[in-house]
Amino acid sequence: MQTTPLRYLRADFDDLEEYTPVKPLDVLAAEIGVPIERLVKLDANENLYGPLPEIREAIARADLHIYPDPGQTALREAIAGYAGVTPEQVVAGTGADELIDIVLRLTMPEAVVNVTPTFGMYQFLAQLGRARVVDVPRLAGFAPDLKGIADAVAGGARVVFLTSPNNPTGNALRPEEVDALCELDALIVVDEAYIEFGGQTATGKLARYDNLILLRTFSKWAALAGLRVGYALCHPELALRMMAIKQPYNVNVAADVAARVAIEHRGQIAEMVSAMVAERDRMARLVAETGWLRPLPSEANFVLFEVHGRSALEVRDGLRRQGVLVRYYDRPDLRNYIRISAGRPEDTDRLLAALHHLETA
Numbered sequence: 422m423q424t425t426p427l428r429y430l431r432a433d434f435d436d437l438e439e440y441t442p443v444k445p446l447d448v449l450a451a452e453i454g455v456p457i458e459r460l461v462k463l464d465a466n467e468n469l470y471g472p473l474p475e476i477r478e479a480i481a482r483a484d485l486h487i488y489p490d491p492g493q494t495a496l497r498e499a500i501a502g503y504a505g506v507t508p509e510q511v512v513a514g515t516g517a518d519e520l521i522d523i524v525l526r527l528t529m530p531e532a533v534v535n536v537t538p539t540f541g542m543y544q545f546l547a548q549l550g551r552a553r554v555v556d557v558p559r560l561a562g563f564a565p566d567l568k569g570i571a572d573a574v575a576g577g578a579r580v581v582f583l584t585s586p587n588n589p590t591g592n593a594l595r596p597e598e599v600d601a602l603c604e605l606d607a608l609i610v611v612d613e614a615y616i617e618f619g620g621q622t623a624t625g626k627l628a629r630y631d632n633l634i635l636l637r638t639f640s641k642w643a644a645l646a647g648l649r650v651g652y653a654l655c656h657p658e659l660a661l662r663m664m665a666i667k668q669p670y671n672v673n674v675a676a677d678v679a680a681r682v683a684i685e686h687r688g689q690i691a692e693m694v695s696a697m698v699a700e701r702d703r704m705a706r707l708v709a710e711t712g713w714l715r716p717l718p719s720e721a722n723f724v725l726f727e728v729h730g731r732s733a734l735e736v737r738d739g740l741r742r743q744g745v746l747v748r749y750y751d752r753p754d755l756r757n758y759i760r761i762s763a764g765r766p767e768d769t770d771r772l773l774a775a776l777h778h779l780e781t782a
């Protein structure tokens with residue numbers, strides 16, 4: 422009789438909906454057949470300016486042979502100063518992604534609310550935690566459906582995930598929307614991964630609402646996506662529990678020092694962020710001139726475009742063949758959309774040349 426080692430595993434993973442991650446530069450270059458330096462990577466909302474030289478130098482000097490501080494003492498203090506909270510309200514993790522997982526492990530909720538379309542990690546990790554995912558579709562203009570969310574909470578969901586500014590739609594939550602959500606009897610997780618690019622942070626509300634958890638990251642503004650470092654801001658009692666269940670050495674020594682140096686040099690990084698915001702707006706304006714790519718307003722470092730009169734998949738593939746990578750969505754609530762990250766001026770120029778080539782091909 423044929424057997425399989427899968428018989429020892431969870432049967433519900435037989436039909437797991439896997440997360441679709443982006444690929445690294447060398448893999449993409451080999452797949453597409455273009456040299457790495459010719460790739461224009463506008464598919465993952467990374468900061469293409471890269472980390473400050475001071476960060477690279479600090480990593481080179483770090484004591485890599487010593488385990489990191491499980492209490493994250495220096496890092497929590499630095500983040501607290503940056504975010505305007507106390508260190509007891511901070512928990513750092515291996516990217517904001519790990520904090521999503523920690524929240525789910527802490528709560529083991531029967532059901533979670535996912536406000537779609539949005540970042541795919543909430544639904545993926547909820548699935549791993551055997552939580553029922555209640556999708557609450559966004560309304561016209563991608564505003565959150567507060568009534569729908571309240572109904573889902575009344576129906577038993579104990580954790581609500583919301584992104585502000587939202588990925589991939591680019592719009593941010595209004596402060597009164599955060600207030601309305603925090604009045605619900607559930608943990609409200611507001612993912613502010615892109616907050617350095619726009620939108621209003623909800624940190625000022627942490628003192629008022631003990632059920633509010635904010636997620637942040639160094640991946641986007643500080644150009645540290647490859648190092649994996651993010652954090653949660655919340656009530657000190659929640660933070661204490663998160664600290665208790667996290668993997669002790671979750672933030673590695675290089676990520677720890679890089680994040681602290683980024684905070685130290687935040688003025689310099691803010692200049693890069695301003696350049697990316699300006700480039701986002703220039704890119705949206707110039708791409709819109711095609712007439713068949715319509716941008717949605719964005720407060721983040723990317724723009725969602727509705728593709729008219731062409732297939733978004735063919736646009737994605739046509740750009741990819743020229744080494745320009747954008748994110749394509751094939752889902753009922755984002756039929757025929759592409760998302761393009763804001764890069765440097767030369768990245769926008771390559772994108773525009775590639776679009777022009779598609780039009781004339």
Ligand SMILES: Cc1ncc(COP(=O)(O)O)c(C=O)c1O
Pocket residue numbers: 465466515516517518519540584588612614637638639640646649650651
């Ligand atoms: C909304 C949102 N949250 C979190 C992340 C991941 O953050 P990190 O790199 O810190 O895990 C992303 C990355 O794309 C994102 O879009």
